[in-house]
Amino acid sequence: GNSVTQMEGPVTLSEEAFLTINCTYTATGYPSLFWYVQYPGEGLQLLLKATKADDKGSNKGFEATYRKETTSFHLEKGSVQVSDSAVYFCALTTSGTYKYIFGTGTRLKVLA
Amino acid sequence: DARVTQTPRDKVTEMGQEVTMRCQPILGHNTVFWYRQTMMQGLELLAYFRNRAPLDDSGMPKDRFSAEMPDATLATLKIQPSEPRDSAVYFCASGLGGFETQYFGPGTRLLVL
Numbered sequence: 001g002n003s004v005t006q007m008e009g010p011v012t013l014s015e016e017a018f019l020t021i022n023c024t025y026t027a028t029g030y031p032s033l034f035w036y037v038q039y040p041g042e043g044l045q046l047l048l049k050a051t052k053a054d055d056k057g058s059n060k061g062f063e064a065t066y067r068k069e070t071t072s073f074h075l076e077k078g079s080v081q082v083s084d085s086a087v088y089f090c091a092l093t094t095s096g097t098y099k100y101i102f103g104t105g106t107r108l109k110v111l112a
Numbered sequence: 113d114a115r116v117t118q119t120p121r122d123k124v125t126e127m128g129q130e131v132t133m134r135c136q137p138i139l140g141h142n143t144v145f146w147y148r149q150t151m152m153q154g155l156e157l158l159a160y161f162r163n164r165a166p167l168d169d170s171g172m173p174k175d176r177f178s179a180e181m182p183d184a185t186l187a188t189l190k191i192q193p194s195e196p197r198d199s200a201v202y203f204c205a206s207g208l209g210g211f212e213t214q215y216f217g218p219g220t221r222l223l224v225l
Contacts, residue, residue, distance in 0.1 A: 032211040043116075043203050043216030044155075051211055089155070098143050098162055098209040104154045 002027045006090045006103035013080055013110050021075040021106045023064075023090035031092040033057075033066050033073040034100070038087045047075075047088070080110045114138045116217035118204050124223045130192040133220045135204030136185055143209040144187045146172075146179055149219075150200045158202075161187065162209060194224045 007022040025031065032051045036044040048057030053068035062077045073090060090103040117136045125131055137144050145160040159169035164181040172179065176195070181187045191198055201221050205214040 034213075036216075043205075043218050044214075045216065046213045049213065093211060095210070098167065098207075099145065099157060099160055100214060102155050 002031070002092060002094060002101045004090050004092055004101050004103040006088075006106050009087075009105070009107040011106060011108045013108070015082055015110055015112050016079045017110075019075070019077040019080045019084075019108070021088055021090075021108070023073045023075065023103060025071050025073065025090075025092050027071075027092055027094055027101075029094045029096075031094045033064070034091040034093075035062070035064055035073070035075050036089040036091060036102075038089065038105070040086070044089060080108070082110045082112050084108060085110045114215075116204055116206050116215050118202075118217035118220050120220060121218065122221045122223075124225065125194055126225050127195055128193040129224075130190065131194050131198075131222060131224075133189045133202055133204075133222075135187040135189075135206075135217060137187065137204070137206030138215055139185070141206035141208055141215070142184075143207045144181060145205040145207075145214060146187070146189050147203040147205065148200045149203060155203075158189070191222075194222075196224045198222060199224050 003026045034049045035047040037047045038044045048059040050057040050066035056065045087105045089105045091100045146158040148156045158171045159179040178190045201219045203219045204217045207214040
């Protein structure tokens with residue numbers, strides 16, 4: 001079946017450090033891939049998405065590239081801020097289904 | 113700025129009581145999801161609807177949980193009777209289905225004593 005695996009957290013970084021959160025997936029067909037972010041006390045919100053191979057999603061300085069050959073969708077940011085502290089979820093959905101498959105989430109803590 | 117709304121935001125109740133959580137999806141969205149989030153289990157899909165019809169509720173404990181969409185502007189999740197292990201944050205999300213974005217509400221934080 002379809003699944004998403006993301007790196008265990010928590011990830012603790014200093015402000016302005018480079019961020020990578022790994023995400024790999026298993027899916028039949030051609031999935032669309034998403035990163036969602038959850039700030040404390042809030043619901044999840046879409047950060048970025050990519051709908052086909054080699055697409056790059058980007059938003060708020062975050063980027064992720066849909067790599068079909070490695071079945072990966074790693075999240076990166078060149079310089080994190082304290083305000084980026086949150087939990088990040090990788091997710092996929094495939095044609096013919098309406099539901100998302102979410103990863104377990106990776107908590108990011110950025111220190112000033 | 114259209115948003116998914118959920119009520120109540122917080123609920124404290126005693127074991128055995130009925131709990132009803134409500135969700136108003138974004139106008140025009142025809143797919144509605146209920147999730148539960150706990151520290152131990154993470155984010156779990158409980159049920160989802162397409163055009164008000166339930167498509168999958170396999171994630172719900174059938175004996176005590178029920179989910180309905182009385183109309184296109186309201187989705188409900190009921191727990192009867194509630195148990196301490198039901199303590200969690202319950203999220204509703206809506207979307208247009210397919211590859212479209214899901215929009216999450218702020219959640220209902222439930223504590224069953």
